[in-house]
Amino acid sequence: MFDYKSGLDFAKELDQKDKLAPYRNQFHIPKDQNGNDLIYLCGNSLGLQPKTTKAYVNQELEDWANLGVEGHTEARHPWLPYHEFLAESMAKVVGAKPIEVVVMNTLTANLHFMMVSFYQPTPKRYKILIEADAFPSDKYAVESQLRHHGYNDTDGVILWKAREGEELLRYEDLEAILEKHGNEIALIMIGGVNYYTGQYFDLKRITKIGHNSGCMVGFDCAHGAGNVQLNLHDSGADFAVWCTYKYLNSGPGSLAGAFVHERHAYNKNLNRFTGWWSHNKQTRFNMRDEFDQLPGAEGWQLSNPPILSMAAIRASLDLFNAVGFENLTEKSKKLTGYFEFLINELNNEHIKIITPKSSDERGCQLSIQVKNADKTLHQKLTESGVICDWREPDVIRCAPVPLYNSFEDVYKMVEILKAILNE
Template structure:
């Protein structure tokens, strides 16, 4: 496949040829693609919000529904994949995607719940070190969670919350500005908690550099990978943050509101002095069902589990993670760079000065999402896309987010999307 941007061509023939040469193209047929009222496939570029359904997901959900119907409670130990062990089936492929050791990863709860659990353990304010640093345009649930934790600990968010902001007339956060903030306030900051990638701009923040900077000043460091997991190279073990949390219904295609995931670095694996909220599923398996023993946590991330896992929610992600493992995340990431680069090329080739791409140009500083700002546009532009059979999403005041997911989107999808954009802009 042609890799250099200089070889991209603005033609349907080129897009079709790129698809013909794409080693991951066949994975598209293993997803259910949404269709219009005439049964024609819609062009779906909204994996940054909700990933498509793997066809195998239905089989795995029905398998567990059958287990429930036929053997009921015995499914905990006698199902093909015993329910007591089901989450373990997901651990290795999930760890491979986020670049962690299996002992550092667990699939559990939902995203905001996991964030609160991690902050119970890693946001331990003192009279001198009580502040939390987040990016100014964090996803709202992150802001809500952080502010509520600050209040719960008895502090005033107006004093305890520090925001990493883009400069005036800019959209992206600069690392040197983060350095300046931490150099000034580092001894007061208990936790650096960053969303990565940013939901609005698609900017990928440097996990290793942020972690090292925070640790240099004695801060704990965590990341929300809701828009990063399955989309960027997180390399969590090597990059070394204390924790990370994520959902699985975006790029990991596990269904609306599906179960989340959590990473706890192995340096914390055996630290029983870390405060945590506890539940029986975090207790070691060999004595969990003895009931009348003191809490004895599993080593690693599994020790933060609370309740027995929701099997019907885990079944769809099993289907998706199998596809990720089969494709290989390095291959997925390689296609992501190529197809997003092609989208960027086509948008710029429109040569329309009303258009700006907020997302960084450097492929290493983004995933597959591009945030397209259109001057003087309103939601009618997004509605025009929907009417033209292109599913993407709108963010106020004037941004369309487009995310060509490597496992099921094609280069032809990207080409057709930009053709619709050209037509819509011509009408304005």
């Protein structure tokens, strides 16, 4: 526990002692019309651009201009193996082995590709369990998989729900669902960090619950990758997917990541969609050979990847390497705890934090629930220079990202919020 105090001087003192504070200068901070930094607390939706990104992307543009097709082998960072340059760094971020991780496609596409392999329904075991308030794209994806396999997309989805009057999910309720329906469930697919409440789930515990009932288990870690220590390998999960444009700061719509546990690495009998980039690298360009599956997560690739997007990811991952993920999460807990302290100090009946109080059960996002919400409070925050986001029906999501947000950012945001609430 940290001993927090009120007042701007304390916020500035925390920033002066923060060894990660200089990294803020390595990001482009959006500004208002007067050239002042906006208070950007929206990294849970789109991360800010590292200042090095332009140089990384420009290098590939220059190599393309100067080398043409020869850039695949002769570029400064050759394009043919480019995804390999990301594997080790990305594996560190999500707590995996390099063989278990690949950067490819986009988030929901990767979810579908994983379900091709890990959702194998039978007439008796075909249902999919998700959290009741899963991100809509996850819900749509699993429903479409059920329809694709000829099952009813209503009966086939089992929801892990919060109890009446509560926002957070309880593991004993999940266990009860599995005790009752475990032999009907083929796949458990949970958001690693819930987009709405910010609840960070115990991936290892969920995986064990699922595996004990004979279910495959996967996670959508869009709100976890780059935010919390996912420890995907140790979780034992069969698969996971995530995007890179939130906490991994790779730009809007950038490529996503996928994890496939090491125990599946050499299983060529797993059903999957394939393409030439999942074929043996040594014979890939022989063109007429029979398909020869690559081991590990690379074996789920289909096409040669977009290099410009990967260059932006490499720029961001190099920053993560420089910072060290343990240092990042240490600051995150302190910064988010300070934010929580200041919100609670307001003692205002019109708002409450619905994100878990324990720092081990959340990342840097705090979800502020607004009583009798009509989005007015969020609009006033935006007009006052605070960039956060609104999620229906009644939540303002704020994410003080430790790579580029300061304690003073958080202090100023809460002062602005206080002034609006007291109007």
